[in-house]
Amino acid sequence: MSIHKDNATGKWRVVYRYTDWTGETHQSSKRGFPTKREAQIWERELLLKKEAKLDMTFESFYEIYVEDMQNRIRDNTWGTKTNIARTKILPYFGKRKIGEIEPRDIIAWQNELLAIRQPNGKPYSASYLQKIHSQLSAIFNHAVNFYHLPSNPAQKAGNMGKEEHREMLFWTKEEYLKFADAMMDKPVSYYAFEILYWC
Known part of the structure; x- marks a missing residue:
């Protein structure tokens, strides 16, 4: 790994080698680094990521998490996870070293x-808060497990939130029979509801 200054642009670049999953180098x-110092910081983070040392920033570990997990999760679910990480987690923990984040830091967050x-004056819902916390916990679990x-x-x-369980409403037998009576002129729907209700 080496750092060079591009004479044409005056910017710094880091040249490095890596081995892919097939073993090929x-x-x-x-x-595009404006200073040598910034290039050195990026180089150090890259080395830590390569060695999977937890002296790296949370942001750097999140990049590893993305590489490891992105193809294992459905696109729409991944989009939600990415949005939560980008807007609610990385702004707070991104520059912190992942190995130095403590439970008290999580409580402050x-x-x-x-x-x-x-904008409507209401706080985030309990289920949304749980979803945010679960995403942060999933990233840390990945660091613990691997x-x-x-x-x-x-x-x-x-956790700071909980799943909102809405009360389930059931028809009484009398209510269903009244509904079924109204549906009799639509045989396909009638038999579908008969199966659903009685089974």
Whole structure:
């Protein structure tokens, strides 16, 4: 790995080698760093990612998480996860070292989310808060299960929301018979509802 200055643009670039999953070695570069220091910081993060050392930033580990998980999750689900990470998680934890994030940091983050009010003046729903927390916990679980993070601080901190369970409504037998009577002139629908209700 080496750092060079491009005389034409005055910007710095990092030239590095990597081995793909087939064992083949490739050379690549990352260009456009305004200072040598920024190029060195990027180079250091790349080395940490290659070695899967948890001295890296949360943002760098999130890139590993994306590489590992993106093709295993349906596109629409992945879109939701990415949006939550980009808007609710990375702005807060992105620059922190993943191995140094503690449960108290998670609680402080949760308190900030709990204090947010939407344009209509209402807080986020309990189920949305749970979804945000679950995404953060999933990233930490990945670090625990595959990259030797000792524990999941989000799990230790506990959830900040809960799944909203709406009450299920059932028809009484009398209510269903009244409905079925009205449906008799539509045989296909009538028999479909008969099967659904009685089975």
